[in-house]
Amino acid sequence: MTSERDKLISELVLKALDGDLDSLNAVEDRVLRAKAKAALVKAKKDPKAYKAQFSAVESSTEKSGQKELTEAEKKISELVLKALDGDLDSLNAVEDRVLRSKAKAALMKAKKDPEAYKAQFLAVESSTEKLGQKKLTESEKKISELVLKALDGDLDSLNAVEDRVLRSKAKAALVKAKKDPSGYKAQFLTSANTDLNPIIEAKKTVAKIETLNSKIKKLSMISFPGIILNDDDELFLQVSPVNWYSFAGWLKSEPSLAFDSLQCQTGFDVGDEHLEARYNLHSMSHDHYTEIRIRVSRKEPCIPSVEKVWRIADWFERETYDMLGIDFSGHRDLRRILLPEDWEGWPLRKDYKVQETYHGIVIPKMKEGWE
Amino acid sequence: MGLLENKFNDNIIVEKLDKLLSWSRSTSPWFFQFGTACCAIEMMAAAASRHDLMRIGMIPRSSPRQADVMIVAGTVTMKMAIRVKKLYEQMADPKYVVAMGSCATSGGPYWQHGYHVLKGVDIVIPVDIYVPGCPPRPEALIEGLLKLQEQILQERPLTRKMA
Amino acid sequence: MGVVHGEEMVLNIGPQHPATHGVLRLQVKTDGEIVSQITPYLGYLHRCFEKHCENVTYEQVLPYTDRCDYLASMTMNFGYVVAMEELLEIKVNSRVEHIRVVMAELQRIASHLLGLGAFGLDIGAFTPFLHMLRDRERILDLFEMTCGARLLYNYMWIGGLSHDLPIGFVESTYKFLDYFEPKIDEFVDLLVHNKIFVERTADIGVMPQDVAISYGVTGPNLRASGLKWDLRRNDSYSIYNKFDFEIPVGEGGKGTVGDCWDRFYVRVLEMKESIKIVRQALASMPKEGDVHQSLPKKIKPPIKSIYRRTESPRGDLGYYIESDGSNIPYRLKMRSPAFTALSVIDEIAAGWLLSDVLAILGSLDIVLGEIDR
Numbered sequence: 003m004t005s006e007r008d009k010l011i012s013e014l015v016l017k018a019l020d021g022d023l024d025s026l027n028a029v030e031d032r033v034l035r036a037k038a039k040a041a042l043v044k045a046k047k048d049p050k051a052y053k054a055q056f057s058a059v060e061s062s063t064e065k066s067g068q069k070e071l072t073e074a075e076k077k078i079s080e081l082v083l084k085a086l087d088g089d090l091d092s093l094n095a096v097e098d099r100v101l102r103s104k105a106k107a108a109l110m111k112a113k114k115d116p117e118a119y120k121a122q123f124l125a126v127e128s129s130t131e132k133l134g135q136k137k138l139t140e141s142e143k144k145i146s147e148l149v150l151k152a153l154d155g156d157l158d159s160l161n162a163v164e165d166r167v168l169r170s171k172a173k174a175a176l177v178k179a180k181k182d183p184s185g186y187k188a189q190f191l192t193s194a195n196t197d198l199n200p201i202i203e204a205k206k207t208v209a210k211i212e213t214l215n216s217k218i219k220k221l222s223m224i225s226f227p228g229i230i231l232n233d234d235d236e237l238f239l240q241v242s243p244v245n246w247y248s249f250a251g252w253l254k255s256e257p258s259l260a261f262d263s264l265q266c267q268t269g270f271d272v273g274d275e276h277l278e279a280r281y282n283l284h285s286m287s288h289d290h291y292t293e294i295r296i297r298v299s300r301k302e303p304c305i306p307s308v309e310k311v312w313r314i315a316d317w318f319e320r321e322t323y324d325m326l327g328i329d330f331s332g333h334r335d336l337r338r339i340l341l342p343e344d345w346e347g348w349p350l351r352k353d354y355k356v357q358e359t360y361h362g363i364v365i366p367k368m369k370e371g372w373e
Numbered sequence: 374m375g376l377l378e379n380k381f382n383d384n385i386i387v388e389k390l391d392k393l394l395s396w397s398r399s400t401s402p403w404f405f406q407f408g409t410a411c412c413a414i415e416m417m418a419a420a421a422s423r424h425d426l427m428r429i430g431m432i433p434r435s436s437p438r439q440a441d442v443m444i445v446a447g448t449v450t451m452k453m454a455i456r457v458k459k460l461y462e463q464m465a466d467p468k469y470v471v472a473m474g475s476c477a478t479s480g481g482p483y484w485q486h487g488y489h490v491l492k493g494v495d496i497v498i499p500v501d502i503y504v505p506g507c508p509p510r511p512e513a514l515i516e517g518l519l520k521l522q523e524q525i526l527q528e529r530p531l532t533r534k535m536a
Numbered sequence: 537m538g539v540v541h542g543e544e545m546v547l548n549i550g551p552q553h554p555a556t557h558g559v560l561r562l563q564v565k566t567d568g569e570i571v572s573q574i575t576p577y578l579g580y581l582h583r584c585f586e587k588h589c590e591n592v593t594y595e596q597v598l599p600y601t602d603r604c605d606y607l608a609s610m611t612m613n614f615g616y617v618v619a620m621e622e623l624l625e626i627k628v629n630s631r632v633e634h635i636r637v638v639m640a641e642l643q644r645i646a647s648h649l650l651g652l653g654a655f656g657l658d659i660g661a662f663t664p665f666l667h668m669l670r671d672r673e674r675i676l677d678l679f680e681m682t683c684g685a686r687l688l689y690n691y692m693w694i695g696g697l698s699h700d701l702p703i704g705f706v707e708s709t710y711k712f713l714d715y716f717e718p719k720i721d722e723f724v725d726l727l728v729h730n731k732i733f734v735e736r737t738a739d740i741g742v743m744p745q746d747v748a749i750s751y752g753v754t755g756p757n758l759r760a761s762g763l764k765w766d767l768r769r770n771d772s773y774s775i776y777n778k779f780d781f782e783i784p785v786g787e788g789g790k791g792t793v794g795d796c797w798d799r800f801y802v803r804v805l806e807m808k809e810s811i812k813i814v815r816q817a818l819a820s821m822p823k824e825g826d827v828h829q830s831l832p833k834k835i836k837p838p839i840k841s842i843y844r845r846t847e848s849p850r851g852d853l854g855y856y857i858e859s860d861g862s863n864i865p866y867r868l869k870m871r872s873p874a875f876t877a878l879s880v881i882d883e884i885a886a887g888w889l890l891s892d893v894l895a896i897l898g899s900l901d902i903v904l905g906e907i908d909r
Binding site for chain 3: 407408409410411413414415417418421422423435447448450452453456460482483485486487488489490507508510
């Protein structure tokens, strides 16, 4: 075999490995074709090694992610990209039957992984796509206008269109747009949506909390060095239980913070040998929030009580003691609030086992038949 | 009635007297509203403007001494179970109990992980009528109470056997 | 003649009350008439809500939240759904938001009707209770038309609703609102300016603002003490920022600011504002939209925690949800407004007569299902 033939065979096999079997089938020389097919079978066992072996020349163009595209391939990729975005008409309108079938085959393959296909072929169009606007043709613009009007309730302009094809396309686009009207509008309108978007609002709150937490950490360095145990980039402050009572008093009395209301106090069973108490604080005057977490060990859970700072902590701490067994030192009357006084165990711990009877009354449901 | 109950043999006078007694007991049972949770609201709605319980003879009483029927409406917890027993014992004979709602019947939606919920009030007191539902409609409660009235009508307090 | 001092005795009020507030036990130290100390005992309705939430999936938590505050189930669902949608970053469409607001405001009216009626019943006025319940039944008819249930709806799902509005709902609601608005004026005539009622409630149980904030009291109880704080305005969620409504604040109409009469009157005014909101929401509701559009197929939130508050008829209801990546919550805590409202009873009711204690308890409008969870 001459080197020329080898080169030709390797070219054909590489193209076939990438999916294009037509050039291989189009070879007229039967012997060459048979050898190429045999080499293809062998290469399919380990395509990467074959490619590495034979594509030293083409590696420079492949590194940029662009393949050397022929005229037909460029047209196919355009059609497939349009079809991935929903516009099947340009693909169906192609007159050349071979090209149309190749485009449909490429579309089936691209649908399996649309993102990769787009990334492969869209170096040119990426700049316009960043703006979120598609390049619209004349008819597409008209269709989008009609659909937007119909979404707002005005179906007359859509029904009045005389061109039957355009009308049916507009109705199809309307059906699709109804599934997600705000998405369609956002795509085609530049004006902003006036509904309160909870995602955007939540992100704003997160940003606010993060700056507030770093401010608290800085201010606390002066009188309570080392009390905050975590970094700035989390949404809560991990506080050590040692000086918690005076720190809480400082949080309430410091004028720029002024956390005068304890919103919620939760007890947590973190799992590995630790229990946690979380405090959600809020300031009425400045309208800002923060969350404070205090971690203690499971064997001796003891946190100083803050009931003198926020009066509601009295009952919240009794409830946390009742459910998890965290002991709050300095509380004037720490006893169970929800369960009876002689109940055994801490129910919200993960390793809690219910007692069998209480004053002679059986607790678990007696299992019968259908259970 | 306690002294005279079940003391007589069957004869015509006692039978007529029996029927009179059970008729008068069944047509005006006064109920003791023991409402705990959500079913209590439906019991109140049953006693209020649209579905009127007074037209079948039932008047709400707050004290167990003055009541005939105890409607246990709502979840009974372990802490409350002891008090339920005490209240039942404070009621005067003849007394009946209606378990309203699925929590009072068998623990309700809290049967699986409820460590503090009594799985059915019939563990501590004897129950005559069960009204299922979560919560049962006022019409369902009224049907249960009418069935109770039928049950009371069939009792024969003076003779030695049930008719 | 000197003052006659009796011996101090300890009385128990409850746990079995006439079924308005539920099973609550108040241990009262009194010398016969004047109360010197009140200790509430809770837990008679502790149904292990938080333990259940750690064992069922996120969607299955919804019926349990209904049963906590059974007088206002729609708003309990609403609070949970708002918190979960923020955790999962789902945005629902405009029709769902409008329907949710309509349902929440109708529920607010129904809850206030029952709360005020029960308050009147505690004071001794039996007729307003029957009037309130008659009007409340009409609201329950509207709810039954939509989702089939009278009291515990399980209507708001994560990402949408369980049923769309039936045909005829909007007309029935307009008819109800037109029927109900003059009834509020009738009620005001009957009870609010009634001399006996005013004598029993004015200047009684005054709650100053700083006490209210320190004890975590929110909602109408806080607004009656003069502070204009409403979560629908200040920490807005859903589409409440689109509607135009006033926030009624207690002004001491018949006595001091923050007494029982103020707490009562603020609720009456709130019902009027809710009617306004319902009218605006019905007028601007979009006719197209699928209520099941954004229901997620699988709910598996990211590993983080969230605390979100919404305004229920009793105050601000908070849900603290912590997820660990699976479809079962790791920890769910419900911060109930009535819990904090009850904790203030010792502070404001000590020193009054025994009958005043019951008036103060009625004006706080508590529901035991929510306190004990």
